[in-house]
Amino acid sequence: MKYETLIIGAGAAGMMCAAHAGPGVLVVDHAKTPGEKIRISGGGRCNFTNLYAEPNNFISQNKHFCKSALAGYSQWDFIDLVGKHRIEWHEKTLGQLFCDNSAKDIITMLRAEMDRAGAQLWLRTSLNSLHYDGTHFTAELIKDSENIAITARQVVMAAGGKSIPKMGATGLGYQIAAQFDLPVITPRPGLVPLTFADDRFKSLAGTAAPARVHADGPDFDEAILFTHRGLSGPAILQASSYWDLGAPIHVNLNPAGDLFDQLKSQRSDNGRKDLTTILGQYLPARLVAHLGQELAFSGNIADQSDDQLRRICAALSDWQLTPTGSEGYRTAEVTLGGVDTDTLSSKTMGAKSVPGLYFIGECVDVTGWLGGYNFQWAWSSGYAAGQAIKAS
Numbered sequence: 001m002k003y004e005t006l007i008i009g010a011g012a013a014g015m016m017c018a019a020h021a022g023p024g025v026l027v028v029d030h031a032k033t034p035g036e037k038i039r040i041s042g043g044g045r046c047n048f049t050n051l052y053a054e055p056n057n058f059i060s061q062n063k064h065f066c067k068s069a070l071a072g073y074s075q076w077d078f079i080d081l082v083g084k085h086r087i088e089w090h091e092k093t094l095g096q097l098f099c100d101n102s103a104k105d106i107i108t109m110l111r112a113e114m115d116r117a118g119a120q121l122w123l124r125t126s127l128n129s130l131h132y133d134g135t136h137f138t139a140e141l142i143k144d145s146e147n148i149a150i151t152a153r154q155v156v157m158a159a160g161g162k163s164i165p166k167m168g169a170t171g172l173g174y175q176i177a178a179q180f181d182l183p184v185i186t187p188r189p190g191l192v193p194l195t196f197a198d199d200r201f202k203s204l205a206g207t208a209a210p211a212r213v214h215a216d217g218p219d220f221d222e223a224i225l226f227t228h229r230g231l232s233g234p235a236i237l238q239a240s241s242y243w244d245l246g247a248p249i250h251v252n253l254n255p256a257g258d259l260f261d262q263l264k265s266q267r268s269d270n271g272r273k274d275l276t277t278i279l280g281q282y283l284p285a286r287l288v289a290h291l292g293q294e295l296a297f298s299g300n301i302a303d304q305s306d307d308q309l310r311r312i313c314a315a316l317s318d319w320q321l322t323p324t325g326s327e328g329y330r331t332a333e334v335t336l337g338g339v340d341t342d343t344l345s346s347k348t349m350g351a352k353s354v355p356g357l358y359f360i361g362e363c364v365d366v367t368g369w370l371g372g373y374n375f376q377w378a379w380s381s382g383y384a385a386g387q388a389i390k391a392s
């Protein structure tokens with residue numbers, strides 16, 4: 001069977017690409033339904049983009065690589081598309097846009113766009129092998145236990161990363177890259193809860209607090225959440241993408257920076273109150289009890305000198321914690337690393353050394369922050385490849 005373009009993976013990027021790649025497109029996926037990650041994303045409401053998306057929100061060895069695709073198909077283009085399909089949405093926080101109704105609306109929209117473009121979709125279909133003769137690809141597919149050979153002028157790898165193997169993530173994109181001698185930046189889990197070998201936070205499980213957190217990257221001002229195994233919550237997930245094993249994360253529990261002044265005025269007004277009671281007005285009581293032991297503070301606030309209060313505020317403003325691991329691909333929202341962008345055209349997502357082979361979405365070494373950025377990368381990179389294929 002002959003097709004113009006074979007797209008492997010009917011996730012966010014693959015479906016977007018199929019809608020724009022012109023005639024003769026076949027999309028295959030080993031799953032039973034397309035867009036499974038879209039369906040479960042954003043608690044079932046899909047945080048489909050971010051109002052403030054810009055290249056700085058993406059992690060890559062080449063921070064310039066994502067610019068062209070993001071400019072060619074921006075959050076405003078996707079918001080227009082969602083509007084055309086009459087999908088109602090709202091901003092939750094920090095520019096994060098969610099469907100009012102259901103993430104399934106986004107899948108229905110992408111399916112409709114694929115149908116409009118005449119793209120075919122084969123589900124429960126996996127790739128057995130891929131060969132290239134210099135001008136054409138031959139893919140051996142297995143569909144319903146049947147071997148089917150497909151030839152195509154273009155192959156687009158849109159098989160995602162390694163995150164959540166239970167949902168069908170296989171890392172196939174990296175294997176195909178390796179087959180064609182394209183380097184891959186070592187994949188690792190991103191947007192992932194961090195863990196500690198001891199159970200120091202067990203008694204705090206379920207406690208949340210606002211904080212400013214960083215690892216080896218920018219500050220993130222969002223909530224942290226203590227879990228049985230360690231730390232989660234949006235600020236920790238964000239920082240996890242910049243964290244390396246063995247390094248500390250820095251948690252600022254005094255993000256407004258005014259705790260010292262607040263404590264001094266409390267000392268004047270409520271001197272007889274216990275320091276932990278006073279701190280409990282600013283932080284969850286269970287966390288204060290934990291910190292009281294770790295930082296060895298006690299007594300009435302009236303008993304604390306300026307220096308003691310300064311020491312406590314400094315410790316709370318840079319609470320350094322060294323996780324011993326992460327929850328790994330089992331729960332990671334994304335996979336960092338991926339196909340080295342040096343080997344791809346930033347305009348088309350095509351492999352420079354293999355004409356006709358494209359990589360889009362999460363399998364490329366471009367990873368977004370939490371907050372709709374990863375889907376935006378899927379839409380932008382899928383669109384870039386689709387446009388290039390249509391024009392070829």
Ligand SMILES: Cc1cc2nc3c(=O)[nH]c(=O)nc-3n(C[C@H](O)[C@H](O)[C@H](O)COP(=O)(O)OP(=O)(O)OC[C@H]3O[C@@H](n4cnc5c(N)ncnc54)[C@H](O)[C@@H]3O)c2cc1C
Nearest residue numbers: 009011012013030037041042047159160361362372374375
């Ligand atoms: C729980 C969760 C919630 C998330 N929420 C958000 C959110 O709200 N906003 C946001 O921006 N991002 C979110 N993300 C991240 C986002 O889902 C991904 O970045 C995005 O789906 C990547 O798109 P993709 O098309 O590259 O890969 P995917 O969407 O993962 O699609 C890859 C497709 O390839 C198929 N496939 C894989 N291997 C093979 C194979 N060997 N043969 C055939 N087919 C194969 C898979 O079945 C899948 O359909 C979330 C991720 C998770 C896990």
